[in-house]
Amino acid sequence: MTFSLQRLGLCAAAAVIAGAAPFAAQAAWEPTRPVEIIVPAGTGGGADQMARVVQGIVTKHNLMKQPMVVINKSGGAGGEGFLDVKGSRNNPHKLIITLSNLFTTPLATGIPFSYKDLTPVTMMALDEFILWVNADKPYKSAKDYIAAIKAGTDGQFKMGGTGSKQEDQIITVALEKATGKKMTYIPYKGGGEVAVQLVGGHVDSSVNNPIEAVAQWRAGKLRPLCVFDSKQLDYKDKITADQSWNDIPTCKSQGIDVEYLMLRGFFMSPGATADQVAYYVDLMKKVRATPEWAQLMKDGAFNQTSLAGADYLKWVEAAEKTHEALMKDAGFLAKK
Amino acid sequence: MLEDIGNLFHGFAVVIQPFNILLMVVGILLGVIIGVLPGLGGANGIAILLPLTFSMSPTSAIIMLSCIYWGALFGGAITSVLFNIPGEPWSVATTFDGYPMAQQGKAGEALTAAFTSSFVGALFAVIVITLVAPLVAQFALEFGPAEKFSVFFLAFCSFIGMGKEPPFKTVASMMIGFALAAVGLDSVTGSLRLTFGFTELLNGFDFLIAVIGLFGIGEILLTMEEGLSFKGKAAGINPRVVLQTWMELPRYWMVSLRSCLIGCWMGISPAGATPASFMSYGIAQRISKRGKNFGNGEIEGVVAPETAAHAAGTSALLPMLALGVPGSPTAAVLLGGLLIWGLQPGPLLFVEQKDFVWGLIASMYLGNLVGLIIVLTCVPLFAAILRIPFSIIAPIILVICAIGAYTVHNSSFDVILMMVFGIVGYAMKKTGYPLAPMVLAIVLGDKAEEAFRQSLLASGGNLGVFFSNGLVATIMVLGLVALFWGVIASAWSRLRGVPKTA
Amino acid sequence: MATDGPPHRSVEIAVAIICLIFGGITIFGSLSAGIGWGAEGPQSGFFPFYIGVIIILSSLINLKNAWALDPQPLFANWGQLGQVLAVVIPTTVYVLVLPYTGIYVSSIVLITGFMIWLGRYRWHTALIVGVAVPVAIYFMFEKWFLVPLPKGPLEDWLGL
Numbered sequence: 002m003t004f005s006l007q008r009l010g011l012c013a014a015a016a017v018i019a020g021a022a023p024f025a026a027q028a029a030w031e032p033t034r035p036v037e038i039i040v041p042a043g044t045g046g047g048a049d050q051m052a053r054v055v056q057g058i059v060t061k062h063n064l065m066k067q068p069m070v071v072i073n074k075s076g077g078a079g080g081e082g083f084l085d086v087k088g089s090r091n092n093p094h095k096l097i098i099t100l101s102n103l104f105t106t107p108l109a110t111g112i113p114f115s116y117k118d119l120t121p122v123t124m125m126a127l128d129e130f131i132l133w134v135n136a137d138k139p140y141k142s143a144k145d146y147i148a149a150i151k152a153g154t155d156g157q158f159k160m161g162g163t164g165s166k167q168e169d170q171i172i173t174v175a176l177e178k179a180t181g182k183k184m185t186y187i188p189y190k191g192g193g194e195v196a197v198q199l200v201g202g203h204v205d206s207s208v209n210n211p212i213e214a215v216a217q218w219r220a221g222k223l224r225p226l227c228v229f230d231s232k233q234l235d236y237k238d239k240i241t242a243d244q245s246w247n248d249i250p251t252c253k254s255q256g257i258d259v260e261y262l263m264l265r266g267f268f269m270s271p272g273a274t275a276d277q278v279a280y281y282v283d284l285m286k287k288v289r290a291t292p293e294w295a296q297l298m299k300d301g302a303f304n305q306t307s308l309a310g311a312d313y314l315k316w317v318e319a320a321e322k323t324h325e326a327l328m329k330d331a332g333f334l335a336k337k
Numbered sequence: 338m339l340e341d342i343g344n345l346f347h348g349f350a351v352v353i354q355p356f357n358i359l360l361m362v363v364g365i366l367l368g369v370i371i372g373v374l375p376g377l378g379g380a381n382g383i384a385i386l387l388p389l390t391f392s393m394s395p396t397s398a399i400i401m402l403s404c405i406y407w408g409a410l411f412g413g414a415i416t417s418v419l420f421n422i423p424g425e426p427w428s429v430a431t432t433f434d435g436y437p438m439a440q441q442g443k444a445g446e447a448l449t450a451a452f453t454s455s456f457v458g459a460l461f462a463v464i465v466i467t468l469v470a471p472l473v474a475q476f477a478l479e480f481g482p483a484e485k486f487s488v489f490f491l492a493f494c495s496f497i498g499m500g501k502e503p504p505f506k507t508v509a510s511m512m513i514g515f516a517l518a519a520v521g522l523d524s525v526t527g528s529l530r531l532t533f534g535f536t537e538l539l540n541g542f543d544f545l546i547a548v549i550g551l552f553g554i555g556e557i558l559l560t561m562e563e564g565l566s567f568k569g570k571a572a573g574i575n576p577r578v579v580l581q582t583w584m585e586l587p588r589y590w591m592v593s594l595r596s597c598l599i600g601c602w603m604g605i606s607p608a609g610a611t612p613a614s615f616m617s618y619g620i621a622q623r624i625s626k627r628g629k630n631f632g633n634g635e636i637e638g639v640v641a642p643e644t645a646a647h648a649a650g651t652s653a654l655l656p657m658l659a660l661g662v663p664g665s666p667t668a669a670v671l672l673g674g675l676l677i678w679g680l681q682p683g684p685l686l687f688v689e690q691k692d693f694v695w696g697l698i699a700s701m702y703l704g705n706l707v708g709l710i711i712v713l714t715c716v717p718l719f720a721a722i723l724r725i726p727f728s729i730i731a732p733i734i735l736v737i738c739a740i741g742a743y744t745v746h747n748s749s750f751d752v753i754l755m756m757v758f759g760i761v762g763y764a765m766k767k768t769g770y771p772l773a774p775m776v777l778a779i780v781l782g783d784k785a786e787e788a789f790r791q792s793l794l795a796s797g798g799n800l801g802v803f804f805s806n807g808l809v810a811t812i813m814v815l816g817l818v819a820l821f822w823g824v825i826a827s828a829w830s831r832l833r834g835v836p837k838t839a
Numbered sequence: 840m841a842t843d844g845p846p847h848r849s850v851e852i853a854v855a856i857i858c859l860i861f862g863g864i865t866i867f868g869s870l871s872a873g874i875g876w877g878a879e880g881p882q883s884g885f886f887p888f889y890i891g892v893i894i895i896l897s898s899l900i901n902l903k904n905a906w907a908l909d910p911q912p913l914f915a916n917w918g919q920l921g922q923v924l925a926v927v928i929p930t931t932v933y934v935l936v937l938p939y940t941g942i943y944v945s946s947i948v949l950i951t952g953f954m955i956w957l958g959r960y961r962w963h964t965a966l967i968v969g970v971a972v973p974v975a976i977y978f979m980f981e982k983w984f985l986v987p988l989p990k991g992p993l994e995d996w997l998g999l
Contacts, residue, residue: 033998035981035985035987037987043669044380044669044670049669049673050673053384053387053670053673054673056384057387057391057673060391061391068985070384070985070986070987071384072747074746074747076521076522076539076540076541076746077521077522077529077532077536077539077540078522078527080522080536080539081539081540081746084536084539085747109527109528110522110527110528110529111529112529112536112539113536156797159795164524164527165523165524165525165526165527165528166526166527166528167527170527185794185795185797186794187482187791187794187795188524188525188527188791189791190524190787191662193660193661193662194662196661196662197477197478197660197661197662198481200478200660201478201479201480201481203481203482203795204795215681215683216661216681216682216683216684216685216686217661217683217684219681219683219684219685220683220684220685222684296679300681333527335528370979371984374979376980376986377980377984377986381984381985381986382984385983385984385985503901503904505897505900505901505904506897506901508893508897509858509894509897509898509901512862512890512893512894512897513858513861513894515886515887515890516861516862516865516887516890516891516894519886519887519890523872523883525883526882526883528872528883529872530868530869530872530883530884530887531865531868531869531872531887532868533868554930557926558923558926558927561922561923561925561926562915562919562920562922562923563919564922726958727958728953728954728957728958728959728960729954729958729960729968731926731953732949732950732953732954733950733972735926735930735933735949735953736942736946736949736950736972736973736976737976739933739934739937739942739946740942740976740980740988743937743942743988743989744980744986744988747987749934749937749938749989752934752937753934753935755934756930756931756934759930760927763923764850764854765854767850767914767915768847768850768851768854770854786886790881793881798876
């Protein structure tokens with residue numbers, strides 16, 4: 002069984018080449034007030050970290066005359082943040098950084114918004130997902146772990162994840178399909194908490210993003226089994242004594258045909274002009290060129306795909322379709 | 338161990354450089370301002386200064402930023418005592434006795450007691466961290482959902498049943514708090530509940546909005562009803578109030594020690610400062626000989642929650658660094674800072690970044706000391722705020738409350754909610770419904786429910802999970818003992834043949 | 840008529856009834872969220888449902904107790920309630936217009952009005968305080984801590 006998210010990766014890669022060119026022209030518009038970045042998630046999560054790093058970079062390198070402010074609006078699985086931006090028509094000083102809840106929140110809760118309500122700006126990167134287990138457990142590879150799940154009973158293995166009916170649980174459902182056994186999914190507030198619960202042995206595995214679990218991996222507390230991407234990660238610097246991100250096999254090679262990447266990108270309020278969008282696209286391009294950004298990408302083993310304009314929109318459209326199909330399959334859609 | 342102490346002295350050497358001391362003072366002052374204004378949290382201050390710190394060494398940066406955190410912790414007590422407005426969840430319990438003291442003209446005493454207790458609590462926690470840092474992180478790992486629930490359970494049990502109010506009014510008040518806490522997204526199933534299709538209700542009812550309304554606005558309405566004056570207005574400014582209060586404080590060493598222990602424990606088990614302060618207050622009330630007088634301006638009622646809250650707040654920083662899980666928004670922004678400076682929070686931070694970690698611990702000692710000196714010198718100044726006529730200060734408080742409510746979610750709807758809570762608070766106070774259980778339920782309700790349901794998910798619906806190991810079973814039993822303390826105490830005295838006193 | 844006012848008993852009864860209604864709403868909302876005990880523990884509405892039930896039960900007892908109260912004592916006399924309303928009404932207007940006028944203009948009006956009307960200050964004293972506080976707040980929040988507060992047409996016009 003193959004998930005169509007794979008397609009997204011391909012289409013993304015193709016678009017990188019075509020992407021940035023039309024926006025090289027000088028931006029005529031400039032912000033006249035402090036620019037708010039809305040984070041539709043709590044403090045300390047992946048999106049929040051990225052927003053704060055962007056803020057830090059913009060300030061440190063003086064990339065914008067006006068200050069940049071990060072505001073968390075996490076209520077209703079991020080619905081609060083999206084509704085806020087949706088309601089700020091013609092306010093060009095409001096950006097929102099997205100994660101998969103751009104798609105999952107309206108589908109799971111019925112909160113009335115869609116990515117179509119916002120103006121797409123640019124994709125910054127894609128976040129990877131890795132299957133982690135506690136290093137004290139005997140599972141040396143994904144194959145071992147899958148064999149153990151298959152040999153066990155339904156619900157015996159506990160998967161910890163961030164939020165409910167969001168990306169972590171979608172991957173868990175995909176895993177269940179691949180193994181034919183139910184897992185017990187336990188939702189927590191944030192990725193860091195999930196990693197700690199896994200270290201403490203309160204759950205059996207997690208699908209944390211690299212940046213959420215890397216510290217515990219380096220300390221020898223967690224073990225990465227496989228990455229939910231079509232190819233191994235690019236980063237070859239050693240993280241532990243003998244392993245780099247690049248050494249983690251893909252889940253597909255381990256017999257789990259599941260792929261999932263999460264969008265880390267910017268949207269802005271509806272009604273923005275082409276000038277305004279171009280300004281932010283250009284700004285984010287400068288952000289991505291800084292050494293601090295490169296460091297963040299390396300720390301978090303991000304997939305450095307970035308898109309803008311029509312290609313970005315195309316990617317988002319495809320991603321939304323995939324999410325709808327996945328969530329419908331899993332029975333996660335809100336009751337109408 | 339010896340090596341650790343060596344490291345600590347090395348840390349002191351780093352911190353004592355004049356530049357770092359200057360940063361410390363700047364941080365504390367900013368922190369106090371942030372703590373006083375309910376619209377600003379430690380997270381704001383740190384987020385603003387974060388970019389400035391890129392050019393400093395990580396150690397200097399963390400000294401300044403953590404001092405903002407200490408300053409905000411100190412500052413939170415000021416509005417609680419003077420205006421009955423707790424700026425942070427863990428200052429709520431401070432209002433119970435701090436505000437009545439201010440009304441009786443003893444604002445200076447209350448502030449001195451609050452600041453000094455904060456310092457004692459923080460100092461105790463730092464010493465614990467210095468001595469047993471590695472064990473602390475290990476202990477925090479033991480806490481799964483069931484253990485977390487048991488801690489919340491204990492916090493509730495040791496607090497309820499404390500009031501003089503009619504029991505069914507207490508129950509109604511607490512349950513309304515729970516119901517309000519349940520509004521919004523149900524984090525376990527990921528679906529909305531009790532929002533009735535209103536998108537304004539997505540967030541549920543934030544604690545801060547409820548508290549600003551119930552306590553702050555409600556209090557202004559009560560004061561209006563009684564005629565235009567703050568009762569503390571007559572209080573003279575006494576510059577010696579600090580020393581006089583200090584003479585009195587050593588008498589409460591037992592309360593202090595108990596609150597320190599509760600605070601450290603709650604901080605390390607990641608329950609946090611808020612349950613610590615409520616629990617400490619509840620237990621102090623039960624054990625104290627003057628427990629009956631709690632709520633009427635008893636100095637012990639200020640010492641207990643402040644000590645516990647700071648011990649918890651301080652000891653919570655260690656699991657944050659060692660495990661990489663922020664316990665509060667402020668801590669989350671600090672963690673973000675670590676990443677930008679190229680440090681990775683986690684178990685290896687202590688091995689790879691000794692300078693940084695011990696510099697931070699050393700700055701906890703000195704930062705709190707500097708903070709204490711700064712805020713204590715300002716006590717007469719703070720107390721003097723009460724001398725401003727009510728008809729000037731009241732509208733300013735209203736404006737600041739509105740800003741505070743707005744900034745929680747940047748939503749004007751919340752400001753309206755705050756006003757509703759204000760009127761509700763006034764009516765409840767007049768009709769004898771206690772506010773504290775409602776606030777406790779709003780703060781901890783959804784967290785407790787979440788932990789409960791996570792535990793049941795893990796156990797497949799088996800309630801036995803709450804007695805499945807020594808740790809969780811002990812905490813649950815302690816909770817039950819606290820819940821039935823009244824019954825147990827009277828049975829005990831009957832057993833010993835002592836006539837029950839009312 | 841300073842000694843007249845609503846009886847305490849009526850207010851107690853009213854509060855108990857409001858709690859009853861609140862409990863009812865909670866139960867209604869919980870029912871639509873599902874109150875069962877699924878295979879994986881309680882559903883979304885399980886806790887709120889029983890909380891609603893407890894609210895209703897305890898409110899009924901409170902209502903019964905309130906009914907038995909002596910109808911004589913006053914909740915507050917009309918003069919006192921007038922004082923309370925003198926704050927409640929302007930503040931309610933303030934929070935309602937705040938999204939449209941922005942926080943600064945409405946705060947100037949609230950502080951100045953409050954000082955003149957209730958504090959009997961002369962208008963220029965009141966205006967100085969009324970303008971100084973929002974300006975201080977503006978610098979503190981918008982400039983130093985970069986916390987955006989609601990703004991209205993005046994701020995737009997001034998380009999703040």
